[in-house]
Amino acid sequence: MQKAGYLFWTIMCLLAFPALARAEQTACDLLTKADVEAITGMQVTATKLESLGLCAGFCISTTGTRCVYTGMLAGSLHDVYLAVEFPPYAVRDIIGFDEDTAKQTQGVHTARMRVLGLPALWFISPKFYAFLHIVDGGDVHFLIGQDGIPDDDVALHQALSMADRVYGRYKAH
Numbered sequence: 001m002q003k004a005g006y007l008f009w010t011i012m013c014l015l016a017f018p019a020l021a022r023a024e025q026t027a028c029d030l031l032t033k034a035d036v037e038a039i040t041g042m043q044v045t046a047t048k049l050e051s052l053g054l055c056a057g058f059c060i061s062t063t064g065t066r067c068v069y070t071g072m073l074a075g076s077l078h079d080v081y082l083a084v085e086f087p088p089y090a091v092r093d094i095i096g097f098d099e100d101t102a103k104q105t106q107g108v109h110t111a112r113m114r115v116l117g118l119p120a121l122w123f124i125s126p127k128f129y130a131f132l133h134i135v136d137g138g139d140v141h142f143l144i145g146q147d148g149i150p151d152d153d154v155a156l157h158q159a160l161s162m163a164d165r166v167y168g169r170y171k172a173h
Contacts, residue, residue, distance in 0.1 A: 025173050027067035027082045030166045031144075036080050039161045040146070042073040052085060061085035061141070076148060082166060083143040094141060095121045098133055115160060116167050122159070124152055132159040134167070142166055 026049055033044045052064045066083040095112060098121045102108040111122045115134050124130040130152070131145035144162050149155035 025084070025170065026065040027084045028065070030084060030169045031067060031069075031082045031162055033069060035162065035165050036069045037071075039158050040073065040078075040080060042069075042071040042078055042080065044069045044071040046070040052083065061087065061089050063087065064140075073148070078148045079146070080162075081143075081145045082162070083141075083145075084166075084170075085141040085143065087138055089138075089141070094133065094135055095119055098123055115163050118167075120163075122156060124149075124155065130155040130159065132156070132163060134163055136167075140170065142170075 028047060028049045033047055036042060037044055046069075048068045048070070050066045050068065052066060053062045064083065064085040066081055069080045071078055099110050099112075102110045102123055105125065108123065108125045110124075113120050113122060115132065118134050118136050120132055120134040122130070122132055129145060129147040130149050131143055134142040134144075136142075142163065144159045144166065146155055146158065149158075
């Protein structure tokens with residue numbers, strides 16, 4: 001009887017606070033090793049799940065997770081990562097914050113866009129790294145990044161493909 005009561009209140013809390021239910025999904029749940037390999041062509045040799053709590057003062061949010069996929073692509077070491085950030089956020093206008101950061105970094109270009117109907121920012125430093133920051137209101141933010149991308153268009157296409165899978169899994173949960 002006690003287990004039934006606990007289960008009832010757990011379900012009621014999850015229904016009342018859907019962000020808590022989604023918060024249980026880690027970045028590695030939303031983007032799999034198989035996804036990264038299929039989209040990028042990279043052979044993933046290591047996958048690492050990290051808490052955003054480790055990057056206080058650097059990350060926009062310290063509530064969430066980051067998954068880093070490391071592997072070889074065209075003979076060189078390459079990383080792909082996904083950060084899933086939940087409130088509270090240290091910065092109110094995250095897209096504006098990313099743009100301001102880009103202005104202070106030589107050779108970085110940004111482009112505002114809509115991805116899956118959501119505001120997003122494409123942030124790229126050619127040949128070094130790129131990331132796509134997608135903002136789903138005050139609920140969740142996704143940051144999909146890669147390093148060592150030789151072609152800007154390829155990097156954007158891959159980030160959009162990963163975003164489609166990530167957001168689809170997030171909404172299905």
